[in-house]
Amino acid sequence: MIGITLENLDRVTVENEWNSSSENELIMHTIHAYPAKFPAFIAKKAFDYAQEEGVTVQKVADIFCGCGTVALEAKTHEKEFWGCDINPVATLIAKVKSESYEKETAETYFNCIKDAYQNKAIDNDIYSNANGRLKYWFTDKSYVDLFRLKSAIEDVVVDSKYLDAFHCLFSSILKASSKWLTKSIKPQIDPAKEEIDVWEVFELRYIKFLSAIEQIKQKRISSHSIIIKTENFLEAEDTPDVDLIISSPPYVTSYEYADLHQLSSLWLQYAEDYRDLRKGSIGSLYNSENYTIQLEQLNSVGRQIVTDLINIQRATAKVRSVARYYVDIQQAIKKCASMLNSGGMALFVVGDTEYKGVKVKNSEHLIQSMTDEGFTDIKAAKRRISNKLLTPYRDERGRFSSDKTSRTIYHEEYIISGRMWS
Ligand SMILES: C[S@@+](CC[C@H](N)C(=O)[O-])C[C@H]1O[C@@H](n2cnc3c(N)ncnc32)[C@H](O)[C@@H]1O
Missing domain, CATH: 3.40.50.150 (Vaccinia Virus protein VP39)
Structure with missing residues (x-):
């Protein structure tokens, strides 16, 4: 300098x-x-x-x-x-990254989410009643699986900092689960993009999160x-x-940060219309x-x-x-x-x-x-x-x-x- x-x-x-x-x-x-x-x-x-x-x-x-x-x-x-x-998407991520978590509690919640996800009954008209912008980005199947996952998280996670963590993991898989052209600077549909298995990707993110918790724990910071x-x-x-x-x-x-984060803002209900952000x-x-x-x-x-x-x-x-x-x-x-x-x-x-x-x-x-x-x-x-x-x-x-x-x-x-x- x-x-x-x-x-x-x-x-x-x-x-x-x-x-x-x-x-x-x-x-x-x-x-x-x-x-x-x-x-x-x-x-x-x-x-x-x-x-x-x-x-x-x-x-x-x-x-x-x-x-x-x-x-x-x-x-x-x-x-x-x-x-x-x-x-609000930025601060959700920032809060989760700088919080302290217990691996065992995260594991208990994850197992309950898995159970709820597998057993949750979803109304047939859930996709047709969805926010129009989300319908634009998600196929019927991806939308229903994500809806099931989000409901499962919100049904079982009562502690607000763990709820933030699972919302953050949920948010982290939205682009991959949607038709969004990966790594595009502008929100753009990729017509050739294939549907992914929502649960599988979520589980991978969760496993990474557990490693992240462990790695920080080893640092023994006050x-x-x-x-x-x-x-x-x-x-x-x-x-x-x-x-x-x-x-x-x-x-x-x-x-346009608000536009780039529209999937998360809409799913997590930070706005009815992402443009307000x-x-x-x-x-x-x-x-x-x-x-x-x-x-x-x-x-x-x-x-x-x-x-x-x-x-x-x-x-x-x-x-x-x-x-x-x-x-x-x-x-x-x-x-x-x-x-x-x-x-x-x-x-x-x-x-x-x-x-x-x-x-x-x-x-x-x-x-x-x-x-x-x-x-x-x-x-x-x-x-x-x-x-x-x-x-x-x-x-x-x-x-x-x-x-x-x-x-x-x-x-x-x-x-x-x-x-x-x-
Ligand atoms: C270049 S990014 C910062 C990235 C950050 N250093 C990181 O590593 O994630 C600039 C940030 O400014 C935020 N921003 C824009 N206008 C703002 C405002 N009026 N008040 C607070 N944050 C704002 C954007 O949402 C964006 O997250």
């Missing part, structure tokens, strides 16, 4: 130690897929880096905690954690407070004071529907990028959402500044992109936002992205694509840190 300003950002180079790690991730990190999850070693590396820079890290926050990568690493490194995410909230960070009240914030902000207009989601194209660009709300970097985009294609929905994204990120950085104890550190992982030939430099915007909020000692390094699930690509017309022969837009990303002194 080298000290930087906007003027010398081009000096930042890829530092291999942020690229990969020789240590395997805990099994618990893999119990449920999550788009844009970052590798677990980044959290551990950030703890070490903060410590080397003189920060005593007792309490960590991730303001966009996603599936709880930082939460689980904080737990296993015996640190307190606070995190939030607007997406318990620390872990709080995970489902909320819009920009509206969050009662945020704690922390020593270190580690977070990767949402991408701008590339992922787009509201407040930073970077969503739909989050700027009633937003009018006010350039004076943007910092100098944001204003320049948005002006360049307007000059090319006027204030289209896409350009409005970029502007809204920058306003939201500025507000998020302001809130981060107020959460940090004196001498505390924030560390962000962020990627730049390009739209219609305009460089959308999220890194520069973030550095400017941090500077404006009083962060000092700003440092950065670059890392190469490998293997990130659903890394977006662009086709030759600049549209997002899942085609790996298209241009990668996030092949490198920045790690940016700053200190806050009061």
